[in-house]
Amino acid sequence: GAGVSQTPSNKVTEKGKYVELRCDPISGHTALYWYRQSLGQGPEFLIYFQGTGAADDSGLPNDRFFAVRPEGSVSTLKIQRTERGDSAVYLCASSHDSNSPLHFGNGTRLTVT
Amino acid sequence: EDQVTQSPEALRLQEGESSSLNCSYTVSGLRGLFWYRQDPGKGPEFLFTLYSAGEEKEKERLKATLTKKESFLHITAPKPEDSATYLCAVQAMLTGGGNKLTFGTGTQLKVEL
DSSP: OOOOOEEEEEEOOOOTOOOEEEOOTTTTEEEEEEEEEEEESSEEEEEEEETTTTEEEEEEETEEEEEEOOSSSOOEEEEEEEEEGOEEEEEEESSSSSSOEEEEOEEEEEEEO | OEEEEEESSSSEEEEEEEEEEEEEOOOOOOOOOEEEEOTTTOOEEEEEEEOSSTTTEEEEEHHHHHHHSSEEEEEOOOGGGGGGGEEEEEEOOOTSOOOEEEEEOOOOEEEEE
């Protein structure tokens, strides 16, 4: 497809469980970002990848959150020991380079019960 | 810390009734101001980037303008399909050269027949 693809679109998990959220960026985009959007709020920055490396993870709320991008394309956001406060829409975005506009996927809606 | 405030929170217009959305910002050195449109259940869709005071950009019924402290999104003769949440964001430089966006909470626009 032409856009950023995120799977699953919805994920319901129990408190304390581990989850993985996947992002497939636009082909050829070297920059990849994860954002989190709570209801009624704007997206908040979590982490930025340039190629395979996490160039800036200053937005990750704590050490339960981790993300990888091993081959410089697909990225996975991993959340350990989920808490109810982690419930939100997790958005992935990619851009051609670090100065180009971000193009967002439709997000994964995570619900922790 | 960068801050973005959008007003009004919600706006109801009749079809054809022009109006403006406001985005006020405080940032230590603006690198860019972005407007996005977000439909329910979707990710933000890029509309415009503005870089310097006095700059204007247009797309169909939308025009974005920028001053040193705020940006306006003018909607001329809106149609029901313009109904969406409009998000404003300011750009800061990330460690590693990435593009961090700080978003406002958005203006929810409803255009009625």
